[in-house]
Amino acid sequence: MPLRALFLALLSLFIAPLSLAADEDHRFDDKLVAEANRLIEKGFKDEAAYEIIESLTTEIGPRMAGSEQEARARDWAVKRLKKMGFKNIRIEPFEVDRWVRRSESAAIVSPFPQPLVITALGGSVPTPKGGVTGDVVRFESFADFLDSPLTGYEGKIIFIDETMTRSQDGSGYSVAVRKRRTTANEAAKRGAAAALIRSVGTSSHRFAHTGSTRFSAETPRVPFAALSAPDADQLARALKHGPVSVHIELDVESLGPVQSGNVIAEIPGRTDELVVIGGHLDSWDLGTGAVDDGAGVGITMAAAHLVKKMNRKPKRTIRLILWGSEEVGLVGARAYAEAHKDELDKHFIASESDFGGGKIWRISTNFAEDKLGYAAAFRHLFARFTLAEGNNQTSGGPDIIPLSAMGVPAFRLDQDGTDYFDLHHTPNDTFDKIKLEDIQQNVALWSAFIWVAANMEGDLRSDSPAEETVETQ
């Protein structure tokens, strides 16, 4: 860090408290704030979000990208949104590669025969008929594995035992997820027969966490699965006694492209500017997708509905997007960004709720540097909740990444994710984990955010054209 940057960083520690007070140029209109406060009051009593999450997770259940269940979830959403009185309801279709899990099993063959709890990682190739058996080579960390030679692993089963750090803001995940993204590729490069990872997750329970992987076109693929934490412990303990042979069977298949879609509904505004909000409709197949992302769907649908029930036409159109096929690589988000690339300059702000059902504890933004007064204005709006102050680098949520990369200002009501990765991508992501009180706090703050974002004056992009660096993918 250059000295000047260090000086500014240190300075910011002292001036940060001041930023709670919005400056004169960027403060919100008193009437708008009063309206937002009435929405907050209603949000804390709202039970609609909880009921929506219950309905989606019960009546649809798991809804994997490209599946019949995801299609049923879209129909469910369209029906609900119509009933709630939203306008311009439509499905914007796109294609996604469908991957299915039929069965999966693993066992220590020797020296201590016993089953292991695993789950295939999304996109994995199946094992050959009869499965794969091989001696396990364990790496304490992903870095150790990347540093390992490219030969000497022929026929072996690579096992990355790296743990994940529990974190409130999800930053532990960003580090831990790297092994899920590229281990299979790296194992294939090294001639391994298969690859296992300790699940990317923080649970100590016997659930394996699934999730998507990336395969490069150049490398042969190897079967790739995650062990539950207790099973990773068990395998590591067994290895202390000497060589351990493991058998893996994955009956999974990539079925090629099928149709998926984003469900869109609007509260039309008086201008052609847009406020994009939402959650993602798809889930992994193991659980019923309550925290990932039934919660986000319920919170944003209910918050938008509170706004809708004001019966006041906002300045900007509020566009609720229930994203499809998020889990397999933000496919719906990329399709939307591509389809709407000519109107991205009309996207005033975008945000997604996709971090579980926990309480909001922080605000993060991605506004132009000369518009940070509006970030302060939002913090001022929520001052009584004493939220922590995030940075100005948020993506706005996974499905906002493509928009954000193309210059759309992003905003995020950051949820407490301390326990989120106990459930994330496991069979244990079920409705009983949703707490009404936490969801209500989310709805309260989201409804205020939506109304203010849709009616505030000004612009969140820079006034100086040089700063408008619209990146293309």
Place this chain on the structure above:
Amino acid sequence: MPLRALFLALLSLFIAPLSLAADEDHRFDDKLVAEANRLIEKGFKDEAAYEIIESLTTEIGPRMAGSEQEARARDWAVKRLKKMGFKNIRIEPFEVDRWVRRSESAAIVSPFPQPLVITALGGSVPTPKGGVTGDVVRFESFADFLDSPLTGYEGKIIFIDETMTRSQDGSGYSVAVRKRRTTANEAAKRGAAAALIRSVGTSSHRFAHTGSTRFSAETPRVPFAALSAPDADQLARALKHGPVSVHIELDVESLGPVQSGNVIAEIPGRTDELVVIGGHLDSWDLGTGAVDDGAGVGITMAAAHLVKKMNRKPKRTIRLILWGSEEVGLVGARAYAEAHKDELDKHFIASESDFGGGKIWRISTNFAEDKLGYAAAFRHLFARFTLAEGNNQTSGGPDIIPLSAMGVPAFRLDQDGTDYFDLHHTPNDTFDKIKLEDIQQNVALWSAFIWVAANMEGDLRSDSPAEETVETQ
């Protein structure tokens, strides 16, 4: 309750604290107490129990009654016990009906197709080829079900949704387990196609709890399985929308009698009296049996070893029994009681550790009424741990039930079981759930109990022959 009994019960509330002081006739010798205290000190530093539990759950893993793994566990135990220097090490064989689980699955077929997490209950018959499909009839409680008519359920799937009360002393289990014992029989009587119960357990995680059932010879058997709590919730929610059809497939089989055995090891004493201690070696097949009952095996082996290392011949022989086939109906315990029925009068006291790895919080006894002074003496011995005072009706532990029923005095260092039924009989019963500190407290108190029981003066049976009501099974 008659008035006189009520009066005595109320009186006991006031006199209970006095019982901490052992009376003159039943107090332990000062030297014996000093020796016990030295054992306690060592027990709190002992790591052997933890290591034994780790070894059993890693090197053997699941060890179902009558399985190859249970046989391997016996060999493991014999080898360990020899190395630890115990004497008269032997396996006392008996026969047990072997039941195997090959696969199990269930799904809501309509109106909301999705998989359900279930586990077959021990002893269940398989479903016919292709499985069973039927409409679900839900009962809020087991009592409601028992009150229901004997007809009108032909082809239906009975679902008992009764919950279990969390309790420190396990009393919630005694009530909740009734539905697991007899629902299948009652469902068969009513012509049902299959039966499901909400798992007997307290976990909110997506684990189904297995366990043994009882089938009467007169009634046809029906396939019988337990749902995880989140899946029971899901089924109950789905039923609020109308009829729900469920499909169940259980590939399980009763293979008939095979050999099992109790592993016995001793520290020989100077008389022919016996002190029986131990835990059970078998476990259910889903987990690795760490809390049920690797903990009891480790605690009693390590505690007896501390006693052994004193190199002092006790008055009574300390007989460590690692019981076989406990989970499928106390089969090893019944076989032992039968084989040793002629020497039961030599069994001075018996106790088992089989309630997980939690801390000891209470002492319970089953001594003759005129020997309750010794119960007070044991409480006095452990006074500094401020243990709660249990009653004089303990069985001494599941495998002590047959002995206790035949008049053998029983003792129990009751463990805190508040969280025990979160793990009990699930895949999640794994070594990582064992806490060294809690295990050490157990070893400390157990080693003192063993030494005192093996050397104390007196007798725990009544001096008045009229009270010696030896029940036969």
